[in-house]
Amino acid sequence: MQTQAEAPAKEPLSYQHTGVALRGVNRRFRELTALEGLELDLRPREVLAVVGPSGCGKSTLLELVAGLQQPDAGSVVAAGAADPAGRREACAYMPQRDLLLPWRDALGNAALALECQGLPRAEARRRAEPLFERFGLAEFERSRPAELSGGMRQRVAFLRTLLPGRPVLLLDEPFGALDAITRASMQEWLADALAREPRTTLLVTHDVEEAVFLADRVAVMSARPGRIVATLDVDLPRPRRLTDPRVVELRRAALEALGG
C-alpha cells in the first residue's frame, strides 16, 4: 500500500496528525435520529472497527467523517480538517459496493481517482499501473469490471481508494458483498496491507469476527439513536487467527455488548 510516493498530485497532508475525532455529534433525518451524542477518537495509524446492527447509522458516521455530510450538532475533525471540504481531501472513502465504471478497464477505474485530482488520463494510468502487481491484479489491467471476479473488483476499488495517498482510510463494509471464502482471503490481504503500511483506518462492519480480526480497537454501536456503547481493545499480535481463543473471547465480548 505504499501509495503516497506514487501520487504526489497534491501536497500530502501531514502524517503526524492523522487522527480522527468526533465530539457530541448529532445527525437527524427528519423524524429519525441517526446519531446522538456520538463520541469517537482514532489515534494516528490506528485501525478502529465500528460494529453495530443494520441501520444503526454506521454509514452515516462514515460519511460524516468523509466530509460527505455535516453533523447537525457537534464537531468532526479528520487529520486536522474540520470543514467538509478539508475532510474530503484528508479521507479516502470506500463505499460498500465497488462502483466500478463498466466502460473503463480495471486500470482506468483505478486511475479515475488520480484524474479527479486533475491528472491527465495517460499520466494517471501510468502511475496506477505499477500497483497492479502488488494488488494481485497483474495482467488484468485491461480487463473490464464484468470480466473480473468479485474479489478482484474489490481490489481494484481498493486501489482506486488508496491511489490519492490520503492519510485517513474509511471503509464501509468493504467485504460485505463477497462470498465467505473470498471475504476471508480479502480480510487477510487487508490485514497484511495495513500491517505493512499502517494508516488511520475507520472500518465499519456488521461482522464482529471481521472487526476483531482486523482492528486495534472495536467500538460497538447501538441503533436509534446511534451511539457508541462499548469499546474493546484488541491487544493481540498479528497475524491473527480466527481460531485463537483470545480472538474468540473478544468476539464473544463484542457480541455481548451488541446484545445488551
Add this chain to the structure above:
Amino acid sequence: MRRFFLTAALLAAFIAAWQGVASLHSVDDLTLASPVETFDALRDDWSLLWDNALVTLEEVLLGLAVSATAGVLFAVAMHLFRPLRDATYPLLVASQAIPVVVLAPIFVLAFGYGIGPKLAIVALICFFPITVNLLDGLRSVEPELLKLMRSLGASRLRTLGSVELPASLPYLFSGLKIAAAVSVIGAVFGEWAGADEGLGRLVLLGNNQLQTPRVYAGIVILTLMAVALFALAALAERVACPWNRQERPV
C-alpha cells in the same frame, strides 16, 4: 439468425396475402397496387425515385444532425441547471403535443419552399425523444457513485464527463433509435406542406395522378429508409457502448 428468419417469414406471408388481395377481381387496380406492380414501378421509375429519395434522405439526415446536436446540448444544460430543467421540461412535453401536420404549412410560410421547413419539422419531431432520453440517462446515475466522485474530489464537469455522460450513452442511443424511426415521417409531412422535390412530394403527386404503383414504390423506399436509419443507430450503439450488452447491473 432465428429472429431474422421469423421476420422474413412473416414479411413473406404478408406480401403473399397482399398479392392475393390485389389479384381479386373486386379490387380496383387504382386502389391497391400489387407487390408485382410495385416492384415493376420500382424498376421502371428507379432513377426518378432514387433522385427524390436522396433529397428526402438529405432532409432527414440534416434534421437528425440538428436535433441530435441541440438535444444533447439542451439535455446537458437542463441537467446542470436545475431551474432550467424545471422551467423547460413541461414546455418540452407540450412541444410534442403540437400536431406536426398543421405546423408544417406554417413553417413553409415562414421558411419558404426550400429545405428549411423540412429540416425544422424533422428536427422538432426528433428533438423530444433525444432530449428526454438523454436527460433520463444523466439522472440515472446512482447517488452512491456521485458520492464516490465527490469524495475523490471530482469537479462537476469531471463527474459529467467521466461518469454521467458515459452512463447515459445507452439512453441517448435509445432516443436516437426512436428519432431515426420517426424522422422520415417528419420529412414527408414537410414535403406535403410545400416542396418541389422529394419522395414525400412524389408520393403525394402520384396519388393525385392515380399512379398507384409509384405511390407504393415510394412508400416502400421511405420505409426502408427509416428501417436502415434505425439499424444504423443500433449498430452505432453496439460500437459505442460494448459494455452495455455484456453486463446488466444486478
